[in-house]
Amino acid sequence: MPIWDPEHETMDREKLANLQLDRLRYTVAWAYGRVPYYREQMDRRGVTPSDIRSLDDVRLLPMTDKSALRDTYPFGMFAVPVEEVVRVHSSSGTTGKPIVVGYTRRDLDTWTELTARVASEAGVAKADRVQVGFLYGMFTGGWGMHYGIERIGATVFPAGSGNTERHLMMMQDFGTTALVCTPSYALYLAEVAEKNGVDIPSLPLRVGLFGGEPSSDRMRDEIERRLGIIATDNYGLSEVMGPGVAGECECRRGLHMAEDHFLFEVLDPSTGEPVEEGEEGELVITTLTKEALPVLRYRTHDLTAIDTAPCECGRTLARMRRVRTRTDDMLIIRGVNVFPSQIEDALFQVEGIEPHYLIVVDRTGAMDDLEVRIEVAEEIFSDVMADMVAFTRRVAEKIHSVVGLRARVTLVEPGSIERTAGKTRYVIDKRREN
């Protein structure tokens, strides 16, 4: 498959490191000179831009958390006057003020190049008809992917998220070949299609470009099976740009990272020290070419591992493992750290099923109570009560062996766990609500 930007995507890694260092030094000077927040943080540590002499020196710089972007709402982190900014996006801001991000004309051009790169990696070409099921508006997902796909020359249907029946209609009538959305929306589409008797696998749709939320291998397998497509992942976040930060090629051995535009670190989330290549840690990103909103060492809270070994596709850009969990997904139950993905693993290990589930954490007196609700699909259901009781016992035992906690396993009717068109909620923590 053709590579969109061979010069950068297949660059010799030593040359790439030199390019990164040049750009890092430029970005640090740019941020220090133009953003009071960064100047303050660096002055406090006694670091000046001239201290950055190697890529490892990035660790001299302060980390940036979401709160810094929130506290300077709306434009306090911009490194250019607002009149130089040609576009503004923001996070959904479900709690308090949103995080606002800005782009100069050159930033938009870079962004478009990088989403074109990600779409090409997934195999999208000029002849494709691409249906974008990301939210448009202030969210970066819709517009970000939209312009990259347009630049490739493919035909874009900016369907947006929601109105699932219209999505299905377009898929059937317009001959859609590629779908861009969140993995959970893809599953929701499959569910609605099956309910309405629309046979998606018989349609021309052949590839999915999924991003915007963590997902598991099995979620991907289920999407591939139910939609009859090849599923590819891509990664990005508004704070550093939006989609286009990394994307999977046809080899599907991790997501190629746009190292020419970002510097990536993987750190132990508790110590802040770098982990060995291949080890899991928190992804921390420094932008290397952003003008309007340079970001130094942004803590993504996403857990991943990086592989710099050459890829069969010919790209030399390092690959990150798909993000399955975030450091802030972690629940602390009776003093034990639990990730929702561990519960999902336990369910799968029981008999290879991937049911809809909901984790409910509550507190009775001083004791945390862990309940796992499982929808009874046909592959679980038996006419013999002893089998059902044995099933719940096996699940509870497996959860105990995986996370070290006793869980109450409750069986519920299909469809009774709430589905949303966007991101699925796997956890209800009632301790926070009380």
Next chain:
Amino acid sequence: MSDRAVKQLSVFIENKSGRVSEVTSVLGDAGVNIRGFSVSDTADYGILRLVVDDPEAAEEALRSSGFTVREDDVICIDLPDVPGGLAGVLKLVASAGVNIEYVYSLVSTYVVINVADVDRALHLLSDKPVRLVSQEELAASAG
């Protein structure tokens, strides 16, 4: 499946008020006649087992209403309507070395039994003085 077995549908129901009533309404609206049923329950949920005159129509109606449904082969026997009638049949089954998972009664003098291996049980019962009830009979005697 054996053509001497009959179809049983099982439905998963949470212990919420009105769920059994919903299942029976769905079947009534689909013109399905229930010939017998049993409920096995825990504190949180139950398994409703049904024998009906038209299993295909019933299964489709329940599934399209969003219920989890499964279909199994079970054995339907017409008991002699005399004291010891059930005991006699169960003794025959036991002597054939077949372990019963569950048993429940239907309309008239019919009972349903389910066992781990229905085909084997039918074979073992074939030369015993037991009258098996067919699917057609269940449908025809409706009304």
